[in-house]
Amino acid sequence: MTRKPLMHLPPPGRPSRRSVLRRGLFGGALLALGGAGLLAARPGALVPLPPEGLRVLSPQEYAVLVAFARHALPNRPGFPTVEEVHLAVQVDRLLTRTVPGVAEEVKQLLGLFDNALTGFLFAGQPRAFTTLSHVEQAVVLEGWRTSRLVLRRTGFTALRTLVYGAYYGNPATWAAVGYPGPLEGIHQPDAPVYRGGKRANDNGAFVEPSNAGGGTP
């Protein structure tokens, strides 16, 4: 497999190779690749969209995530499939709650995975990730995972963390790993919550404060 190190590219709009590397994947040169260009515009393959709809991911990004997840979690007896746990939808929902900027970067990263230009530069493979066969995809993923470039390993790690976190956080997967789950009868969802806000009056009885202020108004 031919690998052309990204750092040999002139990083668009960046002053030096050193600063580009320091900036890392997110916000750095690698994501800048996700933009224009003939190869970058080659379409990837879509998968059927979830009936519950998507909130953050585009159909294309969703297709990349599903493909990645199938490699991260191949079918195995006793383990629910990524489809059964609606894994990519879970990730989509998780991204609605992330701090500003994160969802955008994950979307860009998924775009980059499917970007034919990236595929060409890294693997001499000018086709979108989602259009490759399962075996070809595995080779590409291994390229990201074991790359000599920290930038690519970062991208791989980001997707791996999202997918494994969403999958094994789901109670439907616990039986597969022998985790019995939290002990029953311990958690009290109606436990009383201390808020303060009472004070003793002259008779020693507690009364609610008349003004809802903090400190000295």
Next chain:
Amino acid sequence: MSEGRIWTGDELTQDREVTCDVCIVGSGAGGGVLGEALARRGLSVVMLEEGGYRTRRDFDMREDTAYPALYQELGNRTTDDLAITLLQGRTVGGGTTVNWSVCFRTPTRILDVWRDVHGVEGIHESTLAPHWEWMERRLHIREWPLELLNRNNQVLWNGTERLGYSRELLKRNVHNCINLGSCGHGCPVDAKQSMLVTLIPDAVERGMTLFANTSARRLEVKGRRVTAVHAEVLDPATQLPTGVKLTVRAKVTAVCGGAINSPGLLLRSGLTGNGQVGRRLFLHPVVASGAFFDEPVDGFNGAPMSVGSHQFMDRGPGHMGYLIEVPPIHPMLSAIVFPGFGAQHQEFMSRLRHLNALIAITLDGVLPEDEGGTVALRRAGEGRYRIDYPLREHNWEAFRHALKEMARIQLAAGAREVLSPHSTPVVMRTEADLAKLDDAPYAPLQLKVSSAHQMGGCCMGKDPERSVVDSRFRYHHLDNLFVADASVFPTALGVNPQHTIYGLARLASGFVAGAV
């Protein structure tokens, strides 16, 4: 005295301005202790906490509930290159609500380094001891009994014994603990003596007002004084700003947001401390060694962290020392930390019940050339900081050494198979296999590195050109701004940090009160 009140974001629907003696930003180990000590002196205290007010009502012992609700960035805080995962609390009680309940007094050798290298004055065992003793009584800090060790911790206990290595039972801040093993998800029975259930309610009873879901965004400075803390109210459900503003006008401000957020608030306020704010960030970088045993270990059950070994803390000049401890094992965090991908990863996960893990907590910031990492701001509107921590040769050497020794301990305790945390794991079945660790790659994201202890960023010291606060916890360049949390540590500790923060914050309370 009238009792104070804990407010949450949903109740704060109108802009408001409050005045008080002391505004404390952050409710963790530093803020919690400081708030109580100041309220006890009769001062009016307002505390701001950007996390939510989550209590045992919310603590359902599930990872998928706990990480998004109780940790920074929904549990996804990392260095910029994702090479180091940072577990850091973000909730009322801060890290004390979600830590694994281990308390060490600060090692003397560390306090000596702070004095001799960083010019810290008046912070030593004799000045901290009365505060530690008070905290140990209040938080029921005591050694965890040998007969209650879970099997995960027994591996470290037995393995070190067979090798003749040092070992000790750890002290935990728990009371009526029923050994559930969910410390990291918030204690559902309030057994863990976190700030959430001890000093914060104590302080509120003494009049302190706590605003949860309230994020301090900027300190307003006039001349040599902080004149206001400007905060935004966050929606408890989304953690995003609601648009409601809170302004606190205090005689004195104490920043206790921890090692990432405290320097972050100062930087947002234009307080760079001559370029020192955000420097010397230390993480106690951690590597984990996994081992499979024939019999179930069930590392999700029982007190998670109760045995330690200081055998390799002092490895001589030029080498980082490390403390060996035991982490809890739950599926979600394990899956992320566990090595491998695809079918191999699944196969490991299928044996989760048989897994033991040891961790090596490496001591950073003590070698003369070790400056640790940095915290900086990103573009306006981004909810994250830029966190860099370059792993250097001394880090890799320590990781390699620690992985060998942890594997040795696990094999001595009867492990069938030991796995390194390399992206493609090294598998070891006998002592002879340990040499394979020498040939494995040591580079970012080829070896999983984590951090549960963030320190530094507002380093204490004598020289304003090399530090941010003085030995009285006061920001060098202002008269009424203090920092009292792990961010003031000039170095890491080599032990779990909460008790050091408690001691320092209680010591700091005298200086803060003196400035009112």
